[in-house]
Amino acid sequence: MGKRTWKYALKVIVALSLFVSVLSGCGAPNVKDTYPLESVSGSGNSTSYVYRAAGKTVPEVAEELKEQREPEQMSPQSNERMFLVYSDEWYHLQQDPAKKEDTLIEIDSKKYVEQNYSSSFLKGYLTATVLDALFDSLRGSGSYRGYSSRDVYRPSQGQYRAPTVQEKKAIPPITVERKGSVTRRGKGSDSSVGSSGSLFDRGSSSSSPSRGSISRDRGSSGGSSIFDSPRKSYSKPKTRSGSGKISRRSRR
Numbered sequence: 001m002g003k004r005t006w007k008y009a010l011k012v013i014v015a016l017s018l019f020v021s022v023l024s025g026c027g028a029p030n031v032k033d034t035y036p037l038e039s040v041s042g043s044g045n046s047t048s049y050v051y052r053a054a055g056k057t058v059p060e061v062a063e064e065l066k067e068q069r070e071p072e073q074m075s076p077q078s079n080e081r082m083f084l085v086y087s088d089e090w091y092h093l094q095q096d097p098a099k100k101e102d103t104l105i106e107i108d109s110k111k112y113v114e115q116n117y118s119s120s121f122l123k124g125y126l127t128a129t130v131l132d133a134l135f136d137s138l139r140g141s142g143s144y145r146g147y148s149s150r151d152v153y154r155p156s157q158g159q160y161r162a163p164t165v166q167e168k169k170a171i172p173p174i175t176v177e178r179k180g181s182v183t184r185r186g187k188g189s190d191s192s193v194g195s196s197g198s199l200f201d202r203g204s205s206s207s208s209p210s211r212g213s214i215s216r217d218r219g220s221s222g223g224s225s226i227f228d229s230p231r232k233s234y235s236k237p238k239t240r241s242g243s244g245k246i247s248r249r250s251r252r
Contacts (some may be wrong), residue, residue, distance in 0.1 A: 033064070035105060035174040039147065040167060041160045046111040050147050050160070051174050053103040058082050058093045061103045064176045065091060066130045075125040081146065083125050094148040105174065110134060116144040116155040 053061045062082045066074065067222040071084040071091070084091035090113050092106040108117075114134055119141040122131055135141055142156035150160060163171065 011190040033176045035176070037163050037168055037171055037173055038104075038169070039144075039160045040163045041155065041158045042109075042112050046109055046157065048106060048108045048112050048116075048147075048160070049171060051107070052096075053057075053105055055101055056097055056103050056238055058103050061093055061105060065105075068176060073126060073130055081125070081148075082178075083122075084100070085130055092146050094146050097148055104147055115157055116142040118143050118145060119152070121145050145226065 032054075035048060035053045038052045041048040058079055058081060059077050062074070062077070062084060065071075065084055069086070071086055073083075073085040075081075075083040082093045084093070089110065090108045092108060092123070093232040094104045094106065096102040096104050109152050119131055119135045143153050144150070144155040145153040147160065
């Protein structure tokens with residue numbers, strides 16, 4: 001590969017970088033949501049971590065988590081609470097009763113669910129197959145129903161507390177990638193870019209697009225224009241002939 005090819009490739013990379021940076025400053029939404037750790041409980045293989053999704057409904061958070069990782073079972077859609085069951089942990093999404101516009105994301109280990117949750121409570125959200133595989137019929141279960149009602153239905157083991165600095169470092173926040181659209185700022189109503197899923201497709205407008213034209217003022221008598229018709233004849237310029245003499249300077 002020659003030097004010219006390398007230079008051309010470098011120019012293309014720089015141009016693409018500038019293009020992306022321009023789009024990021026033109027109303028492009030953040031495609032990642034980070035949910036901070038708010039409360040912890042338990043230890044060892046029986047743990048529960050609670051995160052907060054500010055300004056998100058329970059169905060919205062459930063859909064985001066489902067797109068990230070397909071659950072083995074998901075409870076029916078609800079604005080108050082939903083469950084996402086995975087092989088190693090359970091996600092219990094709850095509307096915050098004190099701040100209804102937020103969703104609390106409780107991530108429990110299977111051991112924590114087995115030791116603390118009420119199996120009769122879970123029957124209203126999950127199938128018997130999942131519950132029978134988790135709860136031993138010979139043993140009873142607790143009365144816990146989730147973090148949002150922990151003061152009424154307390155967990156059997158341990159209490160929730162604020163995470164320490166070390167725990168915040170060891171337990172990273174939840175980062176969820178979500179789909180977004182890139183928009184540009186404009187005065188018109190149709191200012192979206194990529195509304196149909198493509199970055200370069202601005203979509204169709206309901207009003208017919210205006211077409212521009214170039215015209216000259218026919219009423220003006222003076223002046224010329226590049227659009228005027230060419231003249232058919234031109235007058236020859238006047239010339240004057242004469243005679244001359246060329247002499248060479250002699251050497252002295």
